[in-house]
Amino acid sequence: MTAHSPDTIASVLAHADAHLDQSRERLFDLLRIPSVSTQPEHQADCVHAAAWVRDQLIGLGFDASLRPTAGHPIVVAHHSGPAGYQGPHVLFYGHYDVQPVDPIALWNSPPFEPQLIDGPRGKRFVARGAVDDKGQAMMFIEALRAWHTAGGGIPARLTLLIEGEEEVGSKHLEPFLIANAAELRADVALISDTNMWNVETPAVTTMLRGMAYIELTLKAANRDLHSGLYGGSALNPINALTKILGQLQDDSGRIQLPGFYDTVKPISNAQRAQWDSLGFDESAFLGDIGLTAPAGERGYSALERLWARPTADINGIWGGYIGEGSKTVIASHASAKVSFRLVPGQDPDAVMAQFQQFVHDRLPPGATVEFASFSRSPGIEVNTDTPWIRAALAALTEEYGQQAILMGCGGSIPVVSSLRRVLGIDSLLMGFGLDDDQIHSPNEKFEQACFHHGIRSHARLLAKLGG
């Protein structure tokens, strides 16, 4: 197998350019399916989205099917590549599920009615999932379509694995990888679920934070109480919960779980120097979201805090009377959802246990507590000295006419560690999101320019990987 000719690549790219509107319309069809994985009422929508993706891949000549799990189904699709193909087997991972839409009142348009609107950088798409991850996954599928239609066929041996539980911690993915390891084992995994450095500067992400997400309910009396008749004698579980969670960080932003930092991998001098050279402007980053002062751990630079230091965030809290007006009630229970972003070296299970101990150590007499754990995944550092990363940097640099960079990401993509642990393969994280895409927030958007460059970059990368 020889490298594809420049003419072939040129016609693939020209096809992508000429059919951008159709590519966008297909993405919009997928965005209209409200596949919110965490909400049981959207279960059928998740199956619908999975089937839609499967059908797209069948149309491109893939052997594609829905594979059941204990949760939402996984789309698996195979293509053997060109006749006589000898190159690497590439596993593309994406997810068709999306985050919930609340607070719905803050959306400027219905989250599952995608809008094409004018923004400061040209056209943009607004919908839940516009970028995370339907938009990013569809860039790859549209790159495949360009090759299928204008490049003489799919240029590499490929497996696509598109799951429906990434937003809820990918709970059933790892058992599926284990059960189907022989079928899925490839030479490298390609994932498009990360960001660029900025709209002009493409990037490959080599560091990801992990996560431990836990919900707790603190219980006191066996019923709600009148605050006049019981106040001063009966334990108030909301007071108790704020007293406990209010101690999560000290005044310097340091997390107070016992042993939390013991295994955190220090940031190397080389890493620190490379990130410092990027000239990140934290004031502008925070100014975009209306903040004037950074929060978080003192003694670390902004990028270090975002990419290489762990966090403790209360993602939700509720208890007592939360309607309009006043109610003089002492609630019987109060709850919170708490997540820890983890860095390489930290064990998610150990952090879960540390948090439970932290709460138990502060539990007032008469109170009980219940925990429910959601996702748990370790932080990840990808090996940067691989042909895959070199191929991605080259494809991006050609596409943008500007040197692509290596960066970290504060978010979590649990599959990266599963792929390494179960299948023994590295991941290549080439993404086209921007910091202001408002993922997980109202009015999530994706720049059309990013979508377009993303299709073209994937098309270029496929030629290099399969070459």
Place this chain on the structure above:
Amino acid sequence: MTAHSPDTIASVLAHADAHLDQSRERLFDLLRIPSVSTQPEHQADCVHAAAWVRDQLIGLGFDASLRPTAGHPIVVAHHSGPAGYQGPHVLFYGHYDVQPVDPIALWNSPPFEPQLIDGPRGKRFVARGAVDDKGQAMMFIEALRAWHTAGGGIPARLTLLIEGEEEVGSKHLEPFLIANAAELRADVALISDTNMWNVETPAVTTMLRGMAYIELTLKAANRDLHSGLYGGSALNPINALTKILGQLQDDSGRIQLPGFYDTVKPISNAQRAQWDSLGFDESAFLGDIGLTAPAGERGYSALERLWARPTADINGIWGGYIGEGSKTVIASHASAKVSFRLVPGQDPDAVMAQFQQFVHDRLPPGATVEFASFSRSPGIEVNTDTPWIRAALAALTEEYGQQAILMGCGGSIPVVSSLRRVLGIDSLLMGFGLDDDQIHSPNEKFEQACFHHGIRSHARLLAKLGG
């Protein structure tokens, strides 16, 4: 005017006994009207309840009408008493509004479909408002009915003032009292909205706590954020809110607002001795609600903490994602409702200001806070050396065959201070609730025995006051 003959009183009581079922059915009619004053969607129901009460009083020969306010209407009814009446003018105060019903899932029957069920002390009524205050107000009206039908007529000069905003702080009542002072000024106010000491031991309440109720919203970023992409750099308003509110009390339960205790009136040795003699069993009190250990301020007895020491309770808290499952969001804002029960000597406006200062002093950089204040009323101590209290103790002791006692109450009845300030009159607090009536909670109930004794006690008291 001479005292009523024992025969007259006997026939009034006999009538009350013979018509208890009808009295209960009338109460049930009122309980079916969902007059939740804090919820705008129940505005018409509040008017409906007020009109229902007015019509009952017209049926008993009162000059009764609905009087508009900027909020819910007030029922005012007058009766001049027997011809040639020379005795005191008695102002009866009650309220037709009720608390919200949530959490609705914990009710065993629909809150506005009153149930007559068998309990350990005989029949009981279950509904929102069963005791607070529809049940208690209806005891008085049913006592009037017994006099009207079987006693030769209403035995005293009476004004009834039944408002619809007690559960939301009686905001429009005081302006109404000021505007109608000449019409409403009486010799004493009679209020039935408090408890007995226990089901066998009747009581007159002479001490009430006041209240300052405030809502706060802490704001950070201008939108919800992804906790991976921003965690470690962006302020989390839920973390900040728990950190602030978690400092409301120290480990000994002492409230940390600056100056909060400066004006608290100390408990006299005589008061302390009287309360100690009641032999209050805090373990049993807490055991009834499933708690094993008391909370609150150390260094005070249980009754002191409930009746004569101030509190700080978070009545509600909310922020971020509170649905099923997990969402990795940093919210843009978080809110809480906080109320302080106040004791004589404390100024509710000063406490509101202390709380706002407490929050501002702890506000992290980049956060803003907004406050909304709800009810505010001072703590009350009633003069115990009055003919009204002596009359009530005598009526209760006759009815129960057991000495009635003087006690405190941890709750707040804002009208008591308004009546004293605006009209210059004392209140007589004679109530028939029990600690386990679950007022403001799911499955609020009223013992039929309490309702029955209450009608009879009010009928006896009317004879003494009018005699």
